[in-house]
């Protein structure tokens with residue numbers, strides 16, 4: 001069991017509300033790098049137990065957390081992976097995971113501001129699986145073994161950019177700066193009573209917009225890992241945004257405005273608090 005966070009781009013544990021720098025705790029400077037740490041996730045369980053008798057760096061509540069994974073190599077997004085969301089989008093259920101890229105430069109911390117790129121920017125709360133091994137062609141039955149843990153994410157989406165042109169291309173509209181807040185912690189799989197069944201929710205400006213359980217996913221996390229790894233080699237720290245439940249702004253005709261705070265939450269993992277601020281839209285070519 002472990003809860004991995006990052007502070008000043010260094011990996012740390014959150015142990016009962018206090019944080020512990022991994023490099024200091026282990027005496028191994030290479031573990032400061034979150035990508036290195038997640039690639040050694042099997043060792044982190046024993047290291048986490050050492051927190052109980054080690055000096056802490058301070059209280060997690062008083063630290064500014066970064067994303068638990070810094071500069072991942074690959075960030076996959078899955079579209080229409082909840083039945084109700086496919087319905088509200090007027091889309092047929094996909095025959096295979098509908099996969100797009102969020103470019104890694106959009107990844108941000110759990111309390112990062114979100115600069116709005118226009119007046120059609122939307123929220124999408126999602127469970128995010130974090131890969132812990134370099135693998136390809138993983139069998140469904142082996143897939144949980146290569147997942148280092150789960151975190152929570154917001155797949156912030158500029159619908160205007162996302163749906164420009166035919167066929168639409170999702171990557172850029174979902175990749176503006178800070179359009180991928182994740183955190184607050186990467187939680188190891190053994191921490192969850194059932195890693196396939198977590199409650200997740202999203203409030204915008206105090207109004208509950210999304211509420212579901214990850215057991216409603218059309219393509220489960222093991223299925224996603226098996227499918228993606230049959231095509232792309234996966235690396236430690238790679239992120240899979242597993243899809244969003246119903247209740248997004250596009251279906252409500254209501255989008256994010258500067259000054260509004262998005263609060264996203266999930267069982268055990270915790271909450272993201274991201275405030276929208278005025279930003280810059282794309283150049284019109």
Ligand code: ZN
Nearest residue numbers: 124155243244
């Ligand atoms: Zn999404």
